[in-house]
Amino acid sequence: MPANSIFESFLAGQGYALFEYLGDGEFRLIGGWPPWCANIWDSQPSGDQRIGLADKSPFLENFLVDAEEFWRASSPGAVNSGNWIERGADGREIPLEASARSLDGKRILLIHNLSETFGQQQQWFQTARNSLLEHEKLLKEIQKKEILLHCIVHDLTQPLSAMNGVFHLLGGENLPDALRKYVKAGERESQRQELMIRGILEAFSSDLATQQAREAGTHEAPDLLACAEQAIEEFSPAFRERHIRLVLGPHAAGPRGWRVVGDASRIDRIFGNLLENAMRYAPKETSVTIGLQDQDGFVFAYVDDEGPGLPPDQRPDQLFALFSKGKSHAGKAGLGLYFCKITVERWGGAIGAETRERGGSRFWFRLPRATQTAESKAAAAARGKSVDKERPHKNKKAEKSLRILVAEDTELNRDLIIELLNKRGHVAEGVADGRQALVALEKQDFDVVLLDEEMPGITGRQTTAAIRRREAGTGKHQIIIGISGHATQDDEHRFREAGMDASLAKPVEVKTLYKAVEAAAQNLHPGAAGPQHEADHNVAAASSAAPPGTSANSTADSLANSPADCEEVVTHLRRTTGGNEKLIRSLASTFLADAPKALARIRSAVAKKDAAELAGAAHLLKGSLAIFGAPSAVAAARNLEILGRADSLREASAGLRVLESEFALLQHELRRINSERQPKVKSRSKPTSTRKRKRAR
Amino acid sequence: MLQKKVCMLGSFSVGKSSLVRRFVASMFDEQYHTTIGVKVDKKVVNANGEDFTLVLWDIYGEDAFQKMRMSYLRGMHGYLLVVDGTRRQTLEDGLALHDRVVAEFEKVPAVLVLNKFDLTDQWEIEQAQETQLTAAGWTIEHTSAKTGAAVEKAFLHLAQLMLAK
Numbered sequence: 001m002p003a004n005s006i007f008e009s010f011l012a013g014q015g016y017a018l019f020e021y022l023g024d025g026e027f028r029l030i031g032g033w034p035p036w037c038a039n040i041w042d043s044q045p046s047g048d049q050r051i052g053l054a055d056k057s058p059f060l061e062n063f064l065v066d067a068e069e070f071w072r073a074s075s076p077g078a079v080n081s082g083n084w085i086e087r088g089a090d091g092r093e094i095p096l097e098a099s100a101r102s103l104d105g106k107r108i109l110l111i112h113n114l115s116e117t118f119g120q121q122q123q124w125f126q127t128a129r130n131s132l133l134e135h136e137k138l139l140k141e142i143q144k145k146e147i148l149l150h151c152i153v154h155d156l157t158q159p160l161s162a163m164n165g166v167f168h169l170l171g172g173e174n175l176p177d178a179l180r181k182y183v184k185a186g187e188r189e190s191q192r193q194e195l196m197i198r199g200i201l202e203a204f205s206s207d208l209a210t211q212q213a214r215e216a217g218t219h220e221a222p223d224l225l226a227c228a229e230q231a232i233e234e235f236s237p238a239f240r241e242r243h244i245r246l247v248l249g250p251h252a253a254g255p256r257g258w259r260v261v262g263d264a265s266r267i268d269r270i271f272g273n274l275l276e277n278a279m280r281y282a283p284k285e286t287s288v289t290i291g292l293q294d295q296d297g298f299v300f301a302y303v304d305d306e307g308p309g310l311p312p313d314q315r316p317d318q319l320f321a322l323f324s325k326g327k328s329h330a331g332k333a334g335l336g337l338y339f340c341k342i343t344v345e346r347w348g349g350a351i352g353a354e355t356r357e358r359g360g361s362r363f364w365f366r367l368p369r370a371t372q373t374a375e376s377k378a379a380a381a382a383r384g385k386s387v388d389k390e391r392p393h394k395n396k397k398a399e400k401s402l403r404i405l406v407a408e409d410t411e412l413n414r415d416l417i418i419e420l421l422n423k424r425g426h427v428a429e430g431v432a433d434g435r436q437a438l439v440a441l442e443k444q445d446f447d448v449v450l451l452d453e454e455m456p457g458i459t460g461r462q463t464t465a466a467i468r469r470r471e472a473g474t475g476k477h478q479i480i481i482g483i484s485g486h487a488t489q490d491d492e493h494r495f496r497e498a499g500m501d502a503s504l505a506k507p508v509e510v511k512t513l514y515k516a517v518e519a520a521a522q523n524l525h526p527g528a529a530g531p532q533h534e535a536d537h538n539v540a541a542a543s544s545a546a547p548p549g550t551s552a553n554s555t556a557d558s559l560a561n562s563p564a565d566c567e568e569v570v571t572h573l574r575r576t577t578g579g580n581e582k583l584i585r586s587l588a589s590t591f592l593a594d595a596p597k598a599l600a601r602i603r604s605a606v607a608k609k610d611a612a613e614l615a616g617a618a619h620l621l622k623g624s625l626a627i628f629g630a631p632s633a634v635a636a637a638r639n640l641e642i643l644g645r646a647d648s649l650r651e652a653s654a655g656l657r658v659l660e661s662e663f664a665l666l667q668h669e670l671r672r673i674n675s676e677r678q679p680k681v682k683s684r685s686k687p688t689s690t691r692k693r694k695r696a697r
Numbered sequence: 698m699l700q701k702k703v704c705m706l707g708s709f710s711v712g713k714s715s716l717v718r719r720f721v722a723s724m725f726d727e728q729y730h731t732t733i734g735v736k737v738d739k740k741v742v743n744a745n746g747e748d749f750t751l752v753l754w755d756i757y758g759e760d761a762f763q764k765m766r767m768s769y770l771r772g773m774h775g776y777l778l779v780v781d782g783t784r785r786q787t788l789e790d791g792l793a794l795h796d797r798v799v800a801e802f803e804k805v806p807a808v809l810v811l812n813k814f815d816l817t818d819q820w821e822i823e824q825a826q827e828t829q830l831t832a833a834g835w836t837i838e839h840t841s842a843k844t845g846a847a848v849e850k851a852f853l854h855l856a857q858l859m860l861a862k
Contacts, residue, residue, distance in 0.1 A: 062769065062772065082766055129762075609823075649823075
């Protein structure tokens with residue numbers, strides 16, 4: 001057999017078919033006709049028979065343009081077609097690749113059957129693309145959970161604002177000692193709950209790391225000694241109650257001081273978490289010591305107790321893991337030490353725990369010393385107003401009375417903030433939304449405006465934009481403080497971008513409220529060139545409440561199956577009002593009058609596909625529904641709020657139907673409650689009766 | 698018979714192969730099989746009372762691993778720009794691909810296919826965005842290769858646009 005024939009047979013055996021191009025899309029077979037060629041293009045051509053490959057395969061016809069160009073240019077090497085798939089007569093798919101070459105002046109086309117390697121190649125691509133899809137899904141899940149988390153935290157902080165405010169106001173009253181003790185306990189516990197909520201938010205907030213990295217080195221460096229002293233001051237009463245001494249250990253007053261990288265409020269919380277931990281394990285009549293040491297470029301802080309030491313079967317680093325509760329489960333959610341770890345590590349520090357040689361345990365953390373710039377900035381701040389350490393006393397009146405406008409849609413929160421500000425000696429008045437705030441500002445001047453972020457119609461940020469637009473070119477600068485229920489630093493950043501001067505997180509702490517309002521007002525110089533924020537987006541038009549399209553009657557059938565929710569409504573109302581019939585009736589009447597308007601807003605928002613409006617309206621209705629403890633209705637409203645926030649309105653119509661159904665059930669029940677209770681209430685509802693009962697209690 | 702070359706363009710896993718399979722063979726496979734290379738299918742259609750063959754070039758989806766060869770589009774009469782409606786990014790990637798096509802080839806009819814319309818609960822393309830695209834001249838079809846909804850309509854719509862040209 002001639003060498004050429006051996007070579008051609010070899011090629012055919014390896015899955016190659018060799019052709020010479022004759023022009024006009026026609027070829028002559030060189031060598032063998034592999035079985036796959038027969039499967040695709042029929043029987044072997046005889047002798048010098050021309051094969052119109054271009055007619056047989058649109059892909060090859062297309063490739064021939066590139067191949068002809070290649071042959072014309074007499075380029076060295078080859079030009080490849082890339083992979084394509086032909087279907088054989090038996091239905092099998094055959095992966096192929098063609099290459100054009102020049103050999104001995106002949107135009108050669110080599111077609112290779114890739115079946116042997118194609119499967120492997122496809123598997124690689126399949127795996128890689130599946131991974132990409134999984135990655136995309138994961139990102140979406142994370143995003144959804146973040147939105148949900150923010151909604152939950154927002155819901156949790158709303159009632160807490162009210163609780164904190166109520167306790168604070170009660171604390172200012174002339175109460176008997178025994179009662180004052182309970183009020184203080186209530187205030188302390190609501191503040192602890194607030195810390196836990198913030199802990200959850202911060203521990204899971206994905207944007208925190210970036211934000212804090214941005215912050216490092218650019219803001220006031222906190223003084224670790226001042227934080228330790230503050231912690232001792234705050235925790236001493238609790239330790240005393242447990243007969244444990246809380247002391248500051250010896251520390252050399254080094255010339256460099258104790259300024260570190262970090263944030264004072266978070267360091268306060270780290271000390272707080274470590275002290276709470278020590279308090280749980282320290283025996284009575286022992287000491288817990290906070291100490292500081294200088295360590296090359298770092299400040300080392302520790303909390304020593306005289307308890308049993310660390311559990312012998314647990315590695316110290318496990319104590320700082322997420323949801324780690326220790327063996328005795330004496331802790332709470334297992335977030336406290338985890339929060340400490342992620343916070344300290346983000347600042348370039350470290351945290352740890354060990355059993356001390358002399359007994360007891362030591363929880364410590366180490367933070368880098370602040371840079372020179374940050375220190376001098378802090379020193380300058382200390383020479384100035386000393387804002388960081390200024391902690392207004394609860395009952396102390398402000399030096400200057402300010403006129404303050406409070407725009408907040410939740411009536412109870414609004415009234416509390418106003419009450420707290422008035423107690424402080426300011427003159428505060430409230431409005432229920434951004435539009436009313438703009439009207440109020442047209443009528444009179446206010447030193448400070450407090451704007452809730454989420455309000456019906458126009459949001460706090462949109463209201464700010466409108467105010468800044470009005471100010472443009474006038475030289476005026478209205479002090480605006482935003483109030484957010486989410487409390488992340490990202491929110492603060494967004495508020496500042498929107499033109500606000502400061503921000504407050506819900507639940508609004510009394511001290512923080514006074515500090516923010518008064519510090520902002522101190523910077524107020526009428527006519528001075530404050531930052532001119534040109535509004536860059538239009539204020540959204542507040543949609544008018546459309547008349548209710550679906551009445552309760554439309555779901556009359558479902559009312560017959562009145563679910564457990566209705567029972568729960570009655571029980572819930574009795575529990576929350578202490579069986580106060582008048583209050584129950586009043587709550588029901590208010591809901592029956594106002595809530596349909598909120599539902600109409602939701603309908604309108606769904607019809608107009610206005611996601612922001614939907615989120616705001618659903619948020620508002622959710623708050624009203626929660627008063628009646630109607631979990632299904634609250635869940636339906638929350639679902640719509642989440643859809644609105646996520647700007648995902650595909651399911652909004654379905655969600656609205658659920659809400660309408662739940663709403664109708666509640667409406668029906670409240671009408672029933674109202675009609676059933678009417679006569680009894682009338683006989684008891686003399687103006688003074690409620691007050692008398694309250695006093696008697 | 699008159700032949701028209703139609704290319705299926707779009708990101709990976711948007712459902713290009715599934716649309717062709719549904720249109721040509723009335724079949725659908727739940728499992729995702731990535732396409733490597735090009736697969737050419739044919740189907741005879743009747744549009745405006747005229748029978749002609751659509752030569753469907755199912756071209757692999759572009760991603761970080763495979764860039765599309767523009768030479769595959771040579772001589773095409775129209776294309777379906779396929780987008781996965783549950784992945785907003787595929788719309789942006791698809792439109793970027795369209796820009797490259799327009800820059801290199803003579804303008805040909807195209808239909809924007811928002812596929813996987815059966816997954817409405819995961820839909821990420823907003824109505825406002827669709828309105829903008831329509832205003833920009835796009836013909837949009839909402840298809841589901843899974844249920845077959847609007848698949849034939851999308852191809853026939855393109856066929857009519859190609860015949861009208």
